[in-house]
Amino acid sequence: MGCDTLVAFExxxxxYMTGFWGEAIAILDKNGxxxxxxxxxxxxxxxxxxxxxxxxxxxGKGSLSTIIKMLKGKKVCTDSDSYSIVESLKRxxxxxxxxxxxxxxxxxxxxxxxxxxxxxASSILDxxxxxxxxEMMIGQSEVQLQTILMQYAMERGMxxxxxxxxxxxxxxxxxxxxxxxxxQVTDRKFKRGDMVVVDLTxxxxxxxxxxxxxxGLGSVSAEAxxxxxxxxxxxxxxxxxxxxxxxxxxxxxxxxQVIEKKxxxxxxxxxxxxxxxxxxxxxPNLGPSSKAILSKNMAVTVEPGIYIxxxxxxxxxxxxxVGNKVEVLHKFTKELVII
Numbered sequence: 001m002g003c004d005t006l007v008a009f010e011x012x013x014x015x016y017m018t019g020f021w022g023e024a025i026a027i028l029d030k031n032g033x034x035x036x037x038x039x040x041x042x043x044x045x046x047x048x049x050x051x052x053x054x055x056x057x058x059x060g061k062g063s064l065s066t067i068i069k070m071l072k073g074k075k076v077c078t079d080s081d082s083y084s085i086v087e088s089l090k091r092x093x094x095x096x097x098x099x100x101x102x103x104x105x106x107x108x109x110x111x112x113x114x115x116x117x118x119x120x121a122s123s124i125l126d127x128x129x130x131x132x133x134x135e136m137m138i139g140q141s142e143v144q145l146q147t148i149l150m151q152y153a154m155e156r157g158m159x160x161x162x163x164x165x166x167x168x169x170x171x172x173x174x175x176x177x178x179x180x181x182x183x184q185v186t187d188r189k190f191k192r193g194d195m196v197v198v199d200l201t202x203x204x205x206x207x208x209x210x211x212x213x214x215x216g217l218g219s220v221s222a223e224a225x226x227x228x229x230x231x232x233x234x235x236x237x238x239x240x241x242x243x244x245x246x247x248x249x250x251x252x253x254x255x256x257q258v259i260e261k262k263x264x265x266x267x268x269x270x271x272x273x274x275x276x277x278x279x280x281x282x283x284p285n286l287g288p289s290s291k292a293i294l295s296k297n298m299a300v301t302v303e304p305g306i307y308i309x310x311x312x313x314x315x316x317x318x319x320x321x322v323g324n325k326v327e328v329l330h331k332f333t334k335e336l337v338i339i
Contacts, residue, residue, distance in 0.1 A: 003077035005029040006102060007067065007089075009320065011277035013103040015206055020049040023059070025067055029074065036066050061088075061225050068092045078109045079103050098260060104283050108275060109297050115321055118276075118299055121204035122319055122329035124156050128200055129332040136339050138217055140193055142172040142185045149200070158202040163280050171199035173214075178214070178313030181270055183303060192218035195312045197227070201280055208276050210301050211330045212317035216338040227264065227306050228314050228336045233314045234258040234304040235334065238272055242326040248290040253305040256288070264306050274299040275320055298322040 008026040010015045014035075015021040017028050022044060024037035031054040037045050038059045045054050068089065076096045080086060089095035089096045092100035110118070128149050131306050135148050150169055153159070160169035168184060178197040190196060199212040214228065234255045241254035252272040259268045271287030274280075276299050284292030286300060294300070303317030316334055321327040 001077055001099065001102065002105070003075045003097060003102075005071065005074040005076045007071070007078040007080075008103065009075055009082075009085065009098075010103075012107075013079050013100075015146065016103070016107055016223065016278060018045075018049040020045050020050050020052075021206060022228060024155050025063055026052075027067060027070060032150065036063055036070075038063070043185055044229045046144055055110055057283065060309065064088050067239055068263075072213070077102055107171065107277050107281050109295055110277065110299050110321070111297070115297065116319045117205050117207040119329055120277065121158065121202065121207055121209035122211065124153065124158050124204065126330055126332045127156075127200065128152060129198070129211075129213050130217060132198055132213070133337060133339060136217070137217065137306075138190050138318070141187050141189045142177070144186055144191075145198075146170050146172050146185050153200075153202055158204050161201055161203050161208055161280050163201070167277065169202070171197065171201075173197045173199075174217075176310045179307045179309050179311055180308060181313070181315070190217050193220055193224075194218075195314060196218060197313050197315055199317070200316065206278055208278070208280050209319050210276050210280065210303075210317065211319060211328065211332075212303055212305075212315045213332060213334070213337070214314045214316065216336055216339070222339060224312055224314075225336065227308070227312070230259060230262045230264060231304055231316050232334055232336075234268075235302055235318070238302040238304060239318065239320065239326055241327060242294065242300070242320055244296040244299050244322055245295055247299075248284050248286040248292040248294060249288060252288050253295075255302070259304060259306060261297055266299065267306045267308060268304060269307055269312060270305065273317075275300050275305050294322045296323055 006028045027034045057063040065191035168185040174196040175194040195216040201210040238255040241251045255272045275282035305315030308314040319329045
């Protein structure tokens with residue numbers, strides 16, 4: 001990109017570059033890494049960052065003044081999309097570029113340390129699905145189940161991702177609420193015959209694991225069982241298609257063809273999956289218009305679904321590591337569990 005220096009404002013990129021998650025700005029060039037931070041974060045930065053020089057600054061505009069002095073004469077790329085920040089930088093560094101591309105491309109392929117954390121996060125989600133079997137019951141509300149699950153998660157070092165498009169840490173969507181892929185958790189009580197979509201997306205030591213299972217409550221309809229089996233077969237086809245050097249579109253095609261063949265294509269209303277890591281949605285996108293190619297050790301989701309408006313939804317999702325043999329990080333069964 002014609003740049004020799006990266007400047008990270010976003011906490012995920014700051015963490016990836018330094019090992020520190022907090023209020024700071026990271027500067028990376030061929031000479032190493034510098035973290036610019038206010039005094040209130042100095043001790044944490046020194047303890048948590050790896051091989052970084054630490055420079056104290058004022059907060060807010062004071063930190064910008066500090067980094068501008070350090071960046072004079074450099075060809076800078078920053079992840080900031082703040083108009084005021086980029087304009088302030090440009091006044092002193094006219095060639096500065098705003099682009100997340102170098103940061104996201106670096107983060108696409110996971111190293112072994114990252115994969116270990118994703119495995120651990122995924123194993124805790126599996127335990128939470130076992131809890132669903134034990135704790136979910138007719139008459140319980142979506143909110144009540146979320147509270148039980150989140151207490152368990154937080155006691156084990158799992159926390160909300162802070163995903164901006166939702167007000168809740170989890171998706172727990174029963175009956176007609178399940179027909180909304182990103183349903184908000186409500187006070188609705190579980191009823192006999194409900195299909196209950198439980199989407200667990202939580203962070204462990206910075207890294208996000210993402211899985212979905214759909215449960216049946218009591219006596220579920222023949223149609224619900226049929227839809228569940230179609231989604232299960234679709235997801236199995238998608239997992240089989242995940243390999244290094246294949247297109248993300250081909251994984252989406254594999255899932256979508258199964259659902260379309262069964263005449264439910266119009267009810268599969270989102271992409272098959274996405275990258276995961278330090279954010280819920282990272283590169284690559286596994287969708288019908290994706291141009292991306294999978295590489296070994298990418299971490300992605302495979303999550304087809306069918307959503308019948310105002311009636312029910314079914315989604316089955318795993319986080320996986322791309323390899324010659326795909327590593328599915330979640331071991332909880334994908335057979336229909338009726339509680």
